[in-house]
Amino acid sequence: MRSRLRSQGTRGAKRRLRQLTLRERRFKADVNHCIAQAAVMPGFLIGWDDLTDIRERTSVRGNKNRRRRAKWTFAEWGAFIAYKAQMVGGLAIRVDADYTSPGCPHCGCVSDKNRPGQGLTFRCKQCGLTLHADLVGARNVILRTLLIRQDWMRTGLLSTAPDGSDAEAKAKRLQRFWKLRWSPDPSSAL
Numbered sequence: 001m002r003s004r005l006r007s008q009g010t011r012g013a014k015r016r017l018r019q020l021t022l023r024e025r026r027f028k029a030d031v032n033h034c035i036a037q038a039a040v041m042p043g044f045l046i047g048w049d050d051l052t053d054i055r056e057r058t059s060v061r062g063n064k065n066r067r068r069r070a071k072w073t074f075a076e077w078g079a080f081i082a083y084k085a086q087m088v089g090g091l092a093i094r095v096d097a098d099y100t101s102p103g104c105p106h107c108g109c110v111s112d113k114n115r116p117g118q119g120l121t122f123r124c125k126q127c128g129l130t131l132h133a134d135l136v137g138a139r140n141v142i143l144r145t146l147l148i149r150q151d152w153m154r155t156g157l158l159s160t161a162p163d164g165s166d167a168e169a170k171a172k173r174l175q176r177f178w179k180l181r182w183s184p185d186p187s188s189a190l
């Protein structure tokens with residue numbers, strides 16, 4: 001609809017485009033609120049990765065998927081959850097998103113080949129772990145979150161917002177993240 005309206009270029013079409021943009025923004029804010037609200041309970045711990053920085057490098061196939069991911073408002077969601085965390089005494093930790101998709105949480109192997117055809121299934125070419133790609137990403141984020149919380153409990157310092165501009169600090173963080181391993185538990189469906 002957008003591209004059709006754009007090619008029309010009439011005043012009516014422009015107005016309709018503006019309406020669409022506003023509606024989309026309201027929709028996203030609403031969804032962000034709902035997801036944040038669903039997660040909030042006293043003492044909650046949430047780890048999240050901001051995919052904004054890697055939108056250019058994202059390996060999502062197809063224009064439709066790429067656009068859908070690239071346009072999500074991760075920063076807004078982060079602001080919501082941080083604010084809610086303060087209110088109920090929870091903790092929202094933002095971790096680096098790098099390699100959370102191609103990295104195997106069981107053996108540490110990082111390879112684009114772990115995502116055959118860039119599909120929804122993750123299959124580690126080294127240890128053979130096979131799992132839904134979203135669950136793999138979630139495990140990697142959880143491991144990183146727990147490590148940062150551990151640091152925080154030990155030192156009292158919390159780095160909730162990785163700074164992309166500090167390449168050296170980031171490289172050090174990633175090096176520590178790469179050593180994290182998820183112990184396989186056959187009884188767990190997750």
Ligand SMILES: [Zn+2]
Nearest residue numbers: 104107124127
């Ligand atoms: Zn593996």
